[in-house]
Amino acid sequence: MRFTVVVSSVGGQGGLTLSRIIARAAAEADYKVVVGETLGMSQRFGSVQSYVRFGDAVYSPLPLEPADLILGLEPLEALRAAALADRRTTVLTSAEPVDTQTTQVGLEKYPSLEWIVGELQRRAGKVLLIRPFEASRRRFGTGIQANMILLGASASLQLLPLSLELLEDAVRAVLGGRSSQAIQALRLGFNGAENLVREPGRAKNNL
Amino acid sequence: MPRYNVLGRQGERLVMMGNEAIARGALEAGVGVATGYPGTPSSEVLEALIEASGHTGIYAEWSVNEKVALETALGAAWGGLRSLATMKAPGILVASDPLVSAAYSGVNAGMVVLVADDPGPHTTQTEQDSRWLAQLSHLPVATASTLQDAKDHVPLLYELSEETGLPVIYRTTTRINHSLGMVELGPLRTVEKRGEFRREPERFVRASMEWNRARHRWLLEALGKALKPRFVERLVGSEGDGAVGVVVSGAPYLYVKELAEAHGLKVSVLRLDMLNPFPEEKILDFASRVDKILVVEESDPYIEERVKLALWKEDLRVEVHGKDLLPLVGEIWPHHLAKALAKLGVDAPSLAEPLSPGGLPRRPPPLCPGCPHRSSFHIIRRALGLEGLSPGRVPVIGDIGCYALALNPPLSAIWTEHAMGSSIAQALGLKLAGHEGPVVAVIGDSTMFHTGLPALIDAYNKDADILVAVLDNEVVAMTGHQPTPAHAVSPSGRRMRPVSLERILEAVAPGRVEVVDAFDVEGGVEAVRRALRAGGLRIVVFKAPCAIVARRVGLAGAPLVVVEEKCTGCMACIRSLGCLALISGGGKVRIDPEQCTGCGLCVHVCPYNAIVGGDGA
Ligand SMILES: Cc1ncc(C[n+]2csc(CCOP(=O)(O)OP(=O)(O)O)c2C)c(N)n1
Numbered sequence: 169m170r171f172t173v174v175v176s177s178v179g180g181q182g183g184l185t186l187s188r189i190i191a192r193a194a195a196e197a198d199y200k201v202v203v204g205e206t207l208g209m210s211q212r213f214g215s216v217q218s219y220v221r222f223g224d225a226v227y228s229p230l231p232l233e234p235a236d237l238i239l240g241l242e243p244l245e246a247l248r249a250a251a252l253a254d255r256r257t258t259v260l261t262s263a264e265p266v267d268t269q270t271t272q273v274g275l276e277k278y279p280s281l282e283w284i285v286g287e288l289q290r291r292a293g294k295v296l297l298i299r300p301f302e303a304s305r306r307r308f309g310t311g312i313q314a315n316m317i318l319l320g321a322s323a324s325l326q327l328l329p330l331s332l333e334l335l336e337d338a339v340r341a342v343l344g345g346r347s348s349q350a351i352q353a354l355r356l357g358f359n360g361a362e363n364l365v366r367e368p369g370r371a372k373n374n375l
Numbered sequence: 376m377p378r379y380n381v382l383g384r385q386g387e388r389l390v391m392m393g394n395e396a397i398a399r400g401a402l403e404a405g406v407g408v409a410t411g412y413p414g415t416p417s418s419e420v421l422e423a424l425i426e427a428s429g430h431t432g433i434y435a436e437w438s439v440n441e442k443v444a445l446e447t448a449l450g451a452a453w454g455g456l457r458s459l460a461t462m463k464a465p466g467i468l469v470a471s472d473p474l475v476s477a478a479y480s481g482v483n484a485g486m487v488v489l490v491a492d493d494p495g496p497h498t499t500q501t502e503q504d505s506r507w508l509a510q511l512s513h514l515p516v517a518t519a520s521t522l523q524d525a526k527d528h529v530p531l532l533y534e535l536s537e538e539t540g541l542p543v544i545y546r547t548t549t550r551i552n553h554s555l556g557m558v559e560l561g562p563l564r565t566v567e568k569r570g571e572f573r574r575e576p577e578r579f580v581r582a583s584m585e586w587n588r589a590r591h592r593w594l595l596e597a598l599g600k601a602l603k604p605r606f607v608e609r610l611v612g613s614e615g616d617g618a619v620g621v622v623v624s625g626a627p628y629l630y631v632k633e634l635a636e637a638h639g640l641k642v643s644v645l646r647l648d649m650l651n652p653f654p655e656e657k658i659l660d661f662a663s664r665v666d667k668i669l670v671v672e673e674s675d676p677y678i679e680e681r682v683k684l685a686l687w688k689e690d691l692r693v694e695v696h697g698k699d700l701l702p703l704v705g706e707i708w709p710h711h712l713a714k715a716l717a718k719l720g721v722d723a724p725s726l727a728e729p730l731s732p733g734g735l736p737r738r739p740p741p742l743c744p745g746c747p748h749r750s751s752f753h754i755i756r757r758a759l760g761l762e763g764l765s766p767g768r769v770p771v772i773g774d775i776g777c778y779a780l781a782l783n784p785p786l787s788a789i790w791t792e793h794a795m796g797s798s799i800a801q802a803l804g805l806k807l808a809g810h811e812g813p814v815v816a817v818i819g820d821s822t823m824f825h826t827g828l829p830a831l832i833d834a835y836n837k838d839a840d841i842l843v844a845v846l847d848n849e850v851v852a853m854t855g856h857q858p859t860p861a862h863a864v865s866p867s868g869r870r871m872r873p874v875s876l877e878r879i880l881e882a883v884a885p886g887r888v889e890v891v892d893a894f895d896v897e898g899g900v901e902a903v904r905r906a907l908r909a910g911g912l913r914i915v916v917f918k919a920p921c922a923i924v925a926r927r928v929g930l931a932g933a934p935l936v937v938v939e940e941k942c943t944g945c946m947a948c949i950r951s952l953g954c955l956a957l958i959s960g961g962g963k964v965r966i967d968p969e970q971c972t973g974c975g976l977c978v979h980v981c982p983y984n985a986i987v988g989g990d991g992a
């Protein structure tokens with residue numbers, strides 16, 4: 169078994185923490201684990217991608233094959249990561265766009281969510297949408313736990329071959345004293361996945 | 376909760392970042408003094424050692440620049456403690472003068488200079504290949520191809536340094552520094568005194584040409600001792616079996632290994648972590664067992680050229696490939712490797728090249744919401760305008776730091792960004808070339824301490840018409856908020872003597888320094904206008920803490936709000952400032968309370984007074 173998760177996010181959204189937690193859980197499950205990263209110039213508001221790879225014969229921090237799972241904390245960034253998608257890939261991404269500096273000031277146009285979803289559907293086997301920042305704000309008053317909600321949902325839908333228990337231990341190990349709210353968020357994503365995650369139809373305007 | 380995990384028990388297996396592994400290696404070598412200047416990809420090594428310093432006998436602190444970092448480590452190694460100096464590729468050039476001389480004096484205890492190159496590049500201004508320093512300095516140079524070795528090589532390199540009596544250059548690449556993987560820990564070692572500093576002028580004084588010739592001879596001989604089997608056997612590994620031989624160094628070794636184990640790739644592999652002296656015997660032995668060789672290395676054809684030379688010297692005719700089949704620019708990805716091997720007739724899988732969908736908007740890194748630099752650039756732009764100068768006509772010579780991000784629209788402020796500390800002397804040169812009107816040089820506090828001061832001294836001495844804008848955010852922000860010499864407490868908790876940058880500036884250019892609050896728009900504009908009118912070299916210091924640090928220590932203000940009825944949707948705030956806490960939607964702007972630090976700059980640019988404090992004031 170060899171499994172590749174690509175975590176794609178905007179700097180500051182918690183994508184790197186998310187990939188470290190997955191790595192830690194996979195190591196606890198006795199898999200070989202490697203994590204590679206592609207950082208922009210700054211970790212703040214730039215594109216950030218990390219590749220978490222685990223299984224038996226895994227050594228390379230860069231993926232050899234297309235991803236099994238793409239976890240997107242931002243839809244445009246999920247589409248950027250679709251460079252690593254093919255028919256076997258599932259994409260679970262936030263449907264909450266974040267402007268880039270260029271789209272904010274009108275130099276480039278941020279594409280419509282429908283277009284992004286359509287492009288993802290053309291490239292990946294399955295595309296699922298979630299609004300993790302909204303869910304985090306509703307429950308905790310801040311968007312900071314969005315990454316944990318996304319992770320919990322992915323485990324609940326069995327997109328990730330790692331149990332909730334392993335993930336909880338990994339959250340404790342990686343976040344230490346800051347883990348109690350993160351664990352609540354992980355469980356919120358896990359138990360609420362049915363309601364939080366939706367599969368957009370192939371027709372237009374589904375969200 | 377510690378940020379880094381480097382103090383685990385012997386035998387423990389942990390998921391570690393490459394930089395943590397290297398830091399752990401330093402603790403397993405009993406390093407006594409560790410220095411460095413920040414800037415990814417190796418920053419976390421010293422950060423982890425600083426964090427661990429309370430639990431070990433190590434002295435680990437940031438230095439003012441790489442030259443000082445290297446000299447401090449050299450002095451420590453003369454004094455008998457194992458030492459480590461960490462830096463990025465451009466940094467070892469800053470330190471190269473004392474480095475090359477250090478090869479003549481040698482060390483009394485092991486010394487390692489860690490330089491992290493950045494094929495890609497991901498975060499560095501050039502794709503400099505620091506392996507060429509081997510030829511320049513004749514020092515031993517090694518690298519690591521796995522995360523385990525990134526750690527295990529460190530204690531070995533200290534032994535090699537002590538065996539040869541020479542400082543060792545440990546050259547890693549981002550892909551190793553910044554990847555995570557399983558590493559098994561070895562025993563920690565206590566700091567030990569390994570030698571005494573004595574008066575030996577032939578060794579330590581470079582004023583006698585006769586001594587210098589003698590030391591050069593000594594150096595070449597000393598370097599040869601690195602070829603002892605106990606070093607070569609650990610730094611060069613061979614595995615696999617196939618007619619095509621792959622000589623590989625650095626992270627691409629991991630791609631070869633996975634292709635072999637997961638895809639049944641059949642090649643002979645020579646992993647080469649020893650880069651100087653070059654292990655020619657190992658190469659010759661390997662070449663005699665294969666039909667063709669593919670050299671797999673990132674950046675320049677350093678190994679390829681030395682392999683060809685070694686074969687030529689022995690008249691061994693084996694086909695050698697490398698940069699004819701693999702990229703000269705950017706990182707090597709597994710698909711490049713598979714394609715190159717297929718061209719040589721190896722049964723390699725065809726791996727797709729990951730191609731992002733075209734036409735997606737870019738996401739360049741912006742200045743953070745609440746960044747004081749945004750306000751400083753706004754002030755400079757406005758002052759130039761009020762003086763009747765078109766901001767597009769006045770060169771703004773930039774330097775290296777977060778302020779260089781003001782390059783991007785909408786601020787579009789910076790004209791150049793070159794090397795640390797370059798801005799002021801470049802502005803001076805521009806004036807000497809007859810540039811009419813003022814020139815602005817923009818430089819941060821850490822960069823001023825680093826190498827800006829000598830240029831400032833020269834520019835004042837020559838009394839050039841330059842406005843030097845010092846953007847003092849009280850920290851080395853861009854590289855992860857390390858301290859400057861102005862701090863009174865180091866991140867290890869040690870008390871330091873804070874150095875006042877303002878008093879230094881005042882001493883260099885008496886009566887020519889004005890200090891303003893970076894967020895005081897009116898006061899700042901007046902100060903810049905005064906400076907422009909006065910002519911000559913003038914310094915305006917814009918002071919305010921980096922917004923990230925301010926937020927971390929609870930200094931950020933309450934978020935502002937947009938009064939919906941007053942906002943006309945003119946977008947003046949977004950178009951002039953580009954702050955990502957300002958969010959447009961439905962023809963209006965709103966403020967993201969999780970991003971806004973209440974800096975108030977947008978209040979100044981809204982023509983309709985629609986932006987107010989969170990309490991409605
Ligand atoms: C020779 C060299 N060393 C280190 C770096 C890495 N580096 C890039 S930006 C930067 C920070 C400069 O700090 P400062 O001038 O205070 O600007 P700030 O980021 O705080 O705005 C450093 C150290 C470099 N580019 N070149």
Ligand code: SF4
Pocket residue numbers: 212741742743744745746747748777848852853921922923924
């Ligand atoms: S890290 Fe600090 S100095 Fe750098 S852009 Fe952000 S607020 Fe500005």
